[in-house]
Amino acid sequence: MGESLQFLFRRAGWYLATMWVVYTVSFFLMHAVPGGPFDAERNLPPEVRKNVEAQFNLNDPLPVQYFDHLTRALRGDFGASIKIPDFTVNEIIGQGFPISASLGLFAMVFAVCLGTTAGVVSAIRRESFVDFSFMVAATLGIAVPNFVLASLAIILFVFQIQLLPAAGWGSLKQIILPAICLGAPYAGYISRLTRTGMLEVLGRDYIRTAFAKGLSERRVVVRHALRGALVPVVSYLGPAVAGVMTGSLVVEKIFALPGMGSHFIEAAFQRDYPLALGVVVVYTALVLLMNTMVDFSYAILDPRVKLGEL
Amino acid sequence: MTEPLLQVDDLRVEFRTDEGVVRAVDGVSFDLAPGETLGIVGESGSGKSVTNLAMLGLIPQPPGRISSGRALYRDEDLLTANAQRLSQIRGRHIAMIFQDPMTALNPFLTVEEQLTEVTRLHLRHSHDEAIAHAIDMLEQVGITGADKRVFDYPHQFSGGMRQRVMIAMALSCNPDILIADEPSTALDVTIQAQILDLMKQLQTDHGTSIIMITHDLGVVANICHRVLVMYGGKIVERADVDSLFANPRHPYTLGLLDSVPRWDTDITEKLRVIPGQPPDLANLPPGCAFYPRCSYREDRCQQSVPPAIERPDGGDFACFVDVDNVKPAEERT
Numbered sequence: 006m007g008e009s010l011q012f013l014f015r016r017a018g019w020y021l022a023t024m025w026v027v028y029t030v031s032f033f034l035m036h037a038v039p040g041g042p043f044d045a046e047r048n049l050p051p052e053v054r055k056n057v058e059a060q061f062n063l064n065d066p067l068p069v070q071y072f073d074h075l076t077r078a079l080r081g082d083f084g085a086s087i088k089i090p091d092f093t094v095n096e097i098i099g100q101g102f103p104i105s106a107s108l109g110l111f112a113m114v115f116a117v118c119l120g121t122t123a124g125v126v127s128a129i130r131r132e133s134f135v136d137f138s139f140m141v142a143a144t145l146g147i148a149v150p151n152f153v154l155a156s157l158a159i160i161l162f163v164f165q166i167q168l169l170p171a172a173g174w175g176s177l178k179q180i181i182l183p184a185i186c187l188g189a190p191y192a193g194y195i196s197r198l199t200r201t202g203m204l205e206v207l208g209r210d211y212i213r214t215a216f217a218k219g220l221s222e223r224r225v226v227v228r229h230a231l232r233g234a235l236v237p238v239v240s241y242l243g244p245a246v247a248g249v250m251t252g253s254l255v256v257e258k259i260f261a262l263p264g265m266g267s268h269f270i271e272a273a274f275q276r277d278y279p280l281a282l283g284v285v286v287v288y289t290a291l292v293l294l295m296n297t298m299v300d301f302s303y304a305i306l307d308p309r310v311k312l313g314e315l
Numbered sequence: 316m317t318e319p320l321l322q323v324d325d326l327r328v329e330f331r332t333d334e335g336v337v338r339a340v341d342g343v344s345f346d347l348a349p350g351e352t353l354g355i356v357g358e359s360g361s362g363k364s365v366t367n368l369a370m371l372g373l374i375p376q377p378p379g380r381i382s383s384g385r386a387l388y389r390d391e392d393l394l395t396a397n398a399q400r401l402s403q404i405r406g407r408h409i410a411m412i413f414q415d416p417m418t419a420l421n422p423f424l425t426v427e428e429q430l431t432e433v434t435r436l437h438l439r440h441s442h443d444e445a446i447a448h449a450i451d452m453l454e455q456v457g458i459t460g461a462d463k464r465v466f467d468y469p470h471q472f473s474g475g476m477r478q479r480v481m482i483a484m485a486l487s488c489n490p491d492i493l494i495a496d497e498p499s500t501a502l503d504v505t506i507q508a509q510i511l512d513l514m515k516q517l518q519t520d521h522g523t524s525i526i527m528i529t530h531d532l533g534v535v536a537n538i539c540h541r542v543l544v545m546y547g548g549k550i551v552e553r554a555d556v557d558s559l560f561a562n563p564r565h566p567y568t569l570g571l572l573d574s575v576p577r578w579d580t581d582i583t584e585k586l587r588v589i590p591g592q593p594p595d596l597a598n599l600p601p602g603c604a605f606y607p608r609c610s611y612r613e614d615r616c617q618q619s620v621p622p623a624i625e626r627p628d629g630g631d632f633a634c635f636v637d638v639d640n641v642k643p644a645e646e647r648t
Contacts, residue, residue, distance in 0.1 A: 209418065210413060210415060210418040210419045211418060211419055211420055211421040211422070213373060213413070213419075214411075214413060214419045214420065214421070214481075215421065216373055216405070217371065217373060217405055217406060217410070217411040217413075218405065218406035218410075218432070218433050218436075218484070219401075219402045219403065219404070219405035219406035219407055219433070219436060219437060220402070220406075220432065220436065221402060222398075224432075228424075228432075229421050229423075229424070232423045233422075233423060306423070307422070307423060308422070308423065308425075308468045308470070309422055309468070309470050
């Protein structure tokens with residue numbers, strides 16, 4: 006355990022540095038883009054405009070704005086949103102993130118269960134009809150856009166079978182459809198990764214040894230092959246989970262979910278600087294957290310991996 | 316003569332490849348007596364490993380296919396046995412060890428997990444019995460501090476030690492037959508000698524029959540009683556070790572013996588080699604597969620495959636030419 010703590014402490018320093026770099030680059034990049042939050046509004050008299058801008062300190066020199074916002078951000082306060090009146094960035098993220106995150110987790114659990122199972126079965130029965138159908142399904146899952154899949158799912162499960170609600174948030178039943186639609190491309194990708202990983206591992210010498218020992222195929226696959234086959238999947242899961250937990254614009258719009266998926270796009274288009282910085286920081290933190298978990302998973306999966314050497 | 320433990324009869328194994336059907340094993344027959352060590356010698360691709368993997372159903376099918384033959388183990392044909400029966404035999408009655416101990420052990424599992432799963436499966440050992448047995452086996456193969464090392468992972472052992480672990484694993488159910496596929500090839504020379512001594516020792520202790528697959532004639536001289544020489548998927552010569560070394564009858568065997576470096580010859584002399592490349596098994600010549608590389612070849616060798624001819628001292632060889640009375644091509648002027 007001491008090794009893990011040491012590893013975390015060493016990582017923490019790097020993480021803070023990474024967050025700062027991401028924050029700084031995002032801040033200046035956003036301000037470098039022409040236009041401001043109030044450009045889209047019609048005919049603001051110069052005085053009014055100045056007043057409104059002063060409310061968000063937009064008239065200060067850029068370095069002053071940067072340090073102001075950074076010192077507040079360090080205390081955990083990202084300020085007031087410019088385009089969503091009467092809400093602070095913290096409140097907006099506090100409301101949207103739990104919804105996007107739980108939807109994302111459901112989607113990922115679905116994707117991992119389906120993807121690894123299909124991948125393992127495909128690898129064992131390679132070049133069979135089953136393998137072929139799974140891989141076609143996987144390609145479809147990756148290629149068909151979310152909104153098409155979501156519309157099909159709504160037609161089928163809401164209007165034809167009338168099994169599930171079409172939209173809204175709050176009950177488990179309402180999560181199922183969006184989670185499946187959100188998870189489908191990930192399931193497809195994971196199944197391909199698992200299949201490739203499994204095929205590679207099944208060709209290794211120690212699998213032949215396991216068969217030569219008289220173990221059944223099931224036992225060889227589950228006990229000897231699976232761990233090695235999952236290593237590439239785990240690498241992929243880190244960034245994928247971070248991405249899916251911060252929300253999807255399309256899925257959240259279609260199923261009318263109050264998540265934070267839309268904020269990424271809208272904050273950038275509307276030059277809502279505090280909100281954009283807030284979601285970028287949340288996303289970065291999540292990516293770093295997930296990468297740490299990936300490293301821990303490596304150490305759990307493979308005894309040769311030492312956390313101290315990562 | 317005692318009843319053979321294993322009788323392989325006209326075994327043929329094919330692989331479908333992009334270049335056509337490869338006959339990796341082409342009509343191989345041999346016996347293995349109890350307590351005997353049988354060497355199978357040949358170059359890479361001569362079919363020596365495939366022969367043994369096919370007997371245990373370890374050839375991936377497809378692309379592989381066993382097109383004919385029988386492999387009788389105690390009068391039971393392994394080639395027609397169902398998967399469940401084969402699993403009972405593998406590891407319990409016929410065990411294998413492989414060439415590269417670095418890759419043949421599972422890096423994700425401890426030695427204990429890999430050793431105990433065999434005895435728990437085949438001997439129905441309890442958890443504690445299996446661990447005690449695993450420690451005992453590791454001690455028998457000369458691993459010191461076995462009671463602690465048993466819980467280590469393979470990467471914590473050196474190459475020679477890993478091969479000892481492999482041997483302990485293979486012998487842990489006290490099998491009748493141990494198939495050793497180049498067990499010392501990947502090891503240092505000094506470690507090689509230790510591993511061979513260990514195998515000889517364990518054979519005397521347990522009476523196991525060994526099939527030793529190798530391309531190293533030194534290994535053959537050291538450990539084997541009888542030898543099969545394979546070329547192009549066929550057995551070209553078989554004899555007991557002393558007769559083979561004293562009186563090789565097949566030009567390929569001769570070439571192999573000639574290409575062994577010797578301590579008593581002039582060091583300025585170049586090491587002899589068999590010219591040419593191992594045959595392309597997808598496009599074998601119609602007659603003898605060794606024809607293109609043979610120094611004793613005659614026209615008839617191209618027309619038909621030479622039949623097996625009895626050796627006076629037991630065994631047989633497959634060649635038309637009497638190598639004692641014909642000069643090789645390079646000496647004819």
